[in-house]
Amino acid sequence: MPEPIAETVLSKLSVHLGPHVAKMTLRSFAKKVGVPDQEHLTAAHVPRLIEDIRPMLNVMIGKGPSESVVADIERLTM
Amino acid sequence: MSFFLVRIVLYALAAVAAGTAAAKFAWWHEHLGRAWALFSLEFLLLLVNYVLRRAAPDATLALNATLIAANLAQIAAYWLMARVLSAAGIGYLMSAAKRILLTAAALAVAIALCHVSLLAQWQALRSGSLQPGALISVLADVITFTLIAPLAMSTLALRGGRLSWIFGFLAVSVVGWMINTGATSIAGAFGGGADALRLIRTAGVAVATMFNAAAAATQSFAAHRAMKGASADA
Numbered sequence: 034m035p036e037p038i039a040e041t042v043l044s045k046l047s048v049h050l051g052p053h054v055a056k057m058t059l060r061s062f063a064k065k066v067g068v069p070d071q072e073h074l075t076a077a078h079v080p081r082l083i084e085d086i087r088p089m090l091n092v093m094i095g096k097g098p099s100e101s102v103v104a105d106i107e108r109l110t111m
Numbered sequence: 112m113s114f115f116l117v118r119i120v121l122y123a124l125a126a127v128a129a130g131t132a133a134a135k136f137a138w139w140h141e142h143l144g145r146a147w148a149l150f151s152l153e154f155l156l157l158l159v160n161y162v163l164r165r166a167a168p169d170a171t172l173a174l175n176a177t178l179i180a181a182n183l184a185q186i187a188a189y190w191l192m193a194r195v196l197s198a199a200g201i202g203y204l205m206s207a208a209k210r211i212l213l214t215a216a217a218l219a220v221a222i223a224l225c226h227v228s229l230l231a232q233w234q235a236l237r238s239g240s241l242q243p244g245a246l247i248s249v250l251a252d253v254i255t256f257t258l259i260a261p262l263a264m265s266t267l268a269l270r271g272g273r274l275s276w277i278f279g280f281l282a283v284s285v286v287g288w289m290i291n292t293g294a295t296s297i298a299g300a301f302g303g304g305a306d307a308l309r310l311i312r313t314a315g316v317a318v319a320t321m322f323n324a325a326a327a328a329t330q331s332f333a334a335h336r337a338m339k340g341a342s343a344d345a
Contacts, residue, residue, distance in 0.1 A: 049333070051272030057204050092199035093274065095136045095143050098337030 038074040039063075041109045042082070045102050049094050062086055079110045114313050118161055121320040126154035128324035132331045142191060142198050147327060149188035154320065156181035175244035182251035190254075192281055193261035196268070205264055213260040221256030224293055225249055252292050259285040273333040280326035287318030 039059060046055035063071040066081045074082065083103050090099035129150035136144030160177040163170055196202045222229065228249040235241045262282040269275040290297070294311040301307065 047272060049272050049274055049337070051269040051275055053270065054201065054204055054268050054272065058201055061201070089199045089201060092142045093195060093201075094337060095141055095334050097135070098334045101338045 037072065038076065038079065038110050039071040042074070042086075042106055045106050045109075046086075049090075049098075049102070058086075058089065076111055079107065083107065114309055115161075115165065117313055118316055119158065121317055122154045122158035122161065125320040125324045125327075126151050126158060128327035128331075129154060132327040135331050135334045142195065143330065146188050146191035146195075147330065149184045149191065150323060150327065153181050153184035153188060154323075156184065175242070178244040179247045182247045186251050186254050189258045189262070189281070189285070192278070193258045193265070196265055205268055210261070210264065213264060214257060217260035218253075218257045221253045224256060224289055225252050227295075228252070228292070252288065255285055255288055256292075273329070273336075276329045277326045277333070280322045280329060284319045284322035284326065287315050287320070287322060289315070290318060291315030 042059055043052070043055050046058060050058065059071050062082055062085045063069075063074055063078075065085055066074075066078050068074055068078060083106060086106075087099060087103055090102055093099075094102070129147045133144050133147035133151055136142075136147065138144045138148050156177045160174060160181060163174055163177065167173070191198075194202070196204065228245075232241070232246050232249050235245075259282050262278050262285065266275050266278040266282055269278060291312050292315070294308055294315060297311050298304075298308040303311070
């Protein structure tokens, strides 16, 4: 059974942001894409989610590492 | 090794570590790159200032210029790092009330630590003998010491993640500058003379530079691992 989208994204963000900020950030970005609960994120939401997450990661960890994390999320969820 | 050489090595090490981190983030083109470029510039200018103080003590203009520029670079660098979460658009994750309260507490501690220098600058201003380098230096201390609050909050918020170490190391580096500023009081409290004062000041600079270098190295290493990890997985 594939890993739920939320868990995959969380595991990738947590490495850099820690579990607390990763969880709160994902919850907030999930709301932005119109999902009330991050557990209901589907593969269809991923492109928009990544579009929102990328600028945040660019500042937090830099553009190069951010592209790597985003590529990882895309590869594992789409 | 003499105190002089120790300081030279420490400033050079911190400048190189910060410069390496800045290069990883395209220097001035990214938020983190700007912060590390400014840290690198700060330590480079402190190095030049320190050498000039011994080699050309009468070069007042050069001494003042390097000291002012180093302090301005320090303020800007710590400021950029302290507001990384806000710049990333996730500053709201930390409660505003807690942020204001802790920053006010840090400001109070900063003023308490710098009150002798602040009063001296106030007297100099009133008597018309104000030295811009010394004034900026005191103000830089107050601002930097205050920024320990957002740095510590970021450390706590990001705990468990790689970034937490960077903010933690930067917060400790601020403590190093606090030791350097409070060296006279610390030496006085322990009944130490000029040698003890020099030792405490050097220890403060050592903590500030080594932990700043540790933060820079962690930042570079985290970026390297993130990029390497992705290519290894692909």
